[in-house]
Amino acid sequence: MLPVIALIGRPNVGKSTLFNRLTRSRDALVADYPGLTRDRKYGFGKLGPIPYLAIDTGGVAGGEEGVDEVTVDQTIRALQEADAAIIMVDGRSGLTAADEHVAELARRHAKKTWLVVNKAEGLDADVANSEFHALGLGEPIAVSAAHGDRIGALMDDVLSSFASPEAGSDDGADDDRELRIAVIGRPNVGKSTLVNRMLGEERLVVFAEPGTTRDSVAVPFERNDRKYVLIDTAGIRRKARVHEVIEKFSIIKALQAIEQAEVVIAVLDAQEGVTEQDVSLLGLVMERGRALVVVANKWDGLSAEQRRKVRDDLERRLPFLDFAERITISALHGTAVGDLLPAVERAFKAAMRDMSTAELTRELEAAVIAHAPPLVRGRRIKLRYAHQGGRNPPVIVIHGNQTDKLPEAFRRYLINRFRKAFKLKGTPVRLAFKKGKNPFAGRRNTLTPRQERKRKRLMKRVKK
Numbered sequence: 229m230l231p232v233i234a235l236i237g238r239p240n241v242g243k244s245t246l247f248n249r250l251t252r253s254r255d256a257l258v259a260d261y262p263g264l265t266r267d268r269k270y271g272f273g274k275l276g277p278i279p280y281l282a283i284d285t286g287g288v289a290g291g292e293e294g295v296d297e298v299t300v301d302q303t304i305r306a307l308q309e310a311d312a313a314i315i316m317v318d319g320r321s322g323l324t325a326a327d328e329h330v331a332e333l334a335r336r337h338a339k340k341t342w343l344v345v346n347k348a349e350g351l352d353a354d355v356a357n358s359e360f361h362a363l364g365l366g367e368p369i370a371v372s373a374a375h376g377d378r379i380g381a382l383m384d385d386v387l388s389s390f391a392s393p394e395a396g397s398d399d400g401a402d403d404d405r406e407l408r409i410a411v412i413g414r415p416n417v418g419k420s421t422l423v424n425r426m427l428g429e430e431r432l433v434v435f436a437e438p439g440t441t442r443d444s445v446a447v448p449f450e451r452n453d454r455k456y457v458l459i460d461t462a463g464i465r466r467k468a469r470v471h472e473v474i475e476k477f478s479i480i481k482a483l484q485a486i487e488q489a490e491v492v493i494a495v496l497d498a499q500e501g502v503t504e505q506d507v508s509l510l511g512l513v514m515e516r517g518r519a520l521v522v523v524a525n526k527w528d529g530l531s532a533e534q535r536r537k538v539r540d541d542l543e544r545r546l547p548f549l550d551f552a553e554r555i556t557i558s559a560l561h562g563t564a565v566g567d568l569l570p571a572v573e574r575a576f577k578a579a580m581r582d583m584s585t586a587e588l589t590r591e592l593e594a595a596v597i598a599h600a601p602p603l604v605r606g607r608r609i610k611l612r613y614a615h616q617g618g619r620n621p622p623v624i625v626i627h628g629n630q631t632d633k634l635p636e637a638f639r640r641y642l643i644n645r646f647r648k649a650f651k652l653k654g655t656p657v658r659l660a661f662k663k664g665k666n667p668f669a670g671r672r673n674t675l676t677p678r679q680e681r682k683r684k685r686l687m688k689r690v691k692k
């Protein structure tokens with residue numbers, strides 16, 4: 229499980245600014261895809277020693293301004309879902325009644341707290357901090373979220389109190405290892421019905437056990453000599469009323485499941501269409517780089533007209549998911565449920581694909597010949613060679629000149645070329661760009677084709 233960090237504070241102290249910094253993809257591998265919501269409250273982060281999940285909250289007003297009950301409720305819920313809270317105050321405007329109110333919420337609901345004095349750039353840390361000792365939340369830490377000052381040190385401190393997740397589990401390279409599949413989606417889209425269908429009726433009893441909000445149920449099973457684990461994020465069934473599924477939607481729970489799985493099955497309700505929450509959840513799957521199968525459930529009972537509309541909706545609202553297979557099913561009747569595991573296997577295989585430097589570079593060259601990159605101030609952007617920088621998801625590292633000027637449309641063109649050439653259906657693909665003449669100097673196993681040929685020649689000579 230990733231540690232969950234909630235950011236709380238009164239309005240305008242800089243919570244969202246810090247959240248954006250904490251969840252920004254470090255290497256800017258995630259491109260700006262059209263249709264993808266940028267405005268997030270939940271996100272994966274990796275600034276510091278271990279990865280984590282961050283929650284942004286609305287500002288809690290207090291004192292003279294009066295209390296907004298909805299925001300307070302949401303803040304309390306965030307604190308309950310989180311393992312630690314960063315309480316933010318504003319070092320320029322000083323201590324306010326609202327800060328006291330926020331501190332009180334933190335004392336009551338947070339498991340661990342860090343008091344952070346923001347907007348401290350250019351201020352003496354001791355002076356900025358002095359009046360906030362009164363909040364009784366320990367030694368304040370002066371930072372600047374906007375400038376990034378001391379954010380690294382803050383996260384080192386916050387995260388050092390949590391154990392690092394098991395190393396090496398991300399790759400999933402081991403063939404014997406079970407394939408972990410997370411089933412996610414909004415409440416009532418039919419996740420439990422689907423999971424039961426996939427497992428067979430006899431496993432139903434598993435789901436009668438209550439859990440907590442944070443827990444998902446992990447169910448191992450075997451099919452065709454292959455081991456799987458289904459991670460079901462569906463809600464809790466109270467024993468008293470087994471027939472009624474009481475499902476409390478938690479994005480954090482979904483994110484934890486995405487983190488633990490190699491492949492995600494995202495379930496939508498075809499009768500409801502694609503909702504805002506679906507889009508933002510799917511965006512998070514993509515941002516995390518997980519292989520994905522999109523399932524439109526409740527396909528039964530839709531007219532031809534309605535079906536066309538849902539198909540349109542999927543294209544129009546989820547253009548950033550054009551890489552994923554879409555399967556229409558009826559979990560209730562079992563229609564097409566058998567297509568899911570093969571699709572999951574295809575997506576996983578694509579996510580784990582190995583691509584040689586020679587093949588990648590050949591495809592890059594062909595792409596550039598078919599469609600030349602643009603000129604920037606009279607100089608053509610040069611893309612020279614490519615090699616694989618990771619898998620699950622596949623990362624393709626491209627070396628050249630002025631690569632930071634490459635337009636988004638061209639990046640997408642390249643991704644589509646690689647996708648076709650290497651059959652990367654079902655997985656996000658990431659491009660990383662490197663500038664400079666000889667980035668491979670002194671490194672092993674990352675030679676360009678030309679360097680590789682030279683190395684082989686040299687090796688032959690050495691052997692003689």
Ligand SMILES: Nc1nc2c(ncn2[C@@H]2O[C@H](COP(=O)(O)OP(=O)(O)OP(=O)(O)O)[C@@H](O)[C@H]2O)c(=O)[nH]1
Nearest residue numbers: 238239240241242243244245286287347372373374
């Ligand atoms: N000088 C300075 N300004 C900052 C810093 N961090 C944020 N700001 C500014 O403070 C303002 C509020 O920032 P937000 O991140 O939106 O604050 P928030 O806490 O999310 O606000 P609410 O969501 O409305 O509660 C913006 O104008 C930011 O640019 C900082 O470190 N230094």
Ligand SMILES: [Mg+2]
Nearest residue numbers: 243244285286
């Ligand atoms: Mg905000």
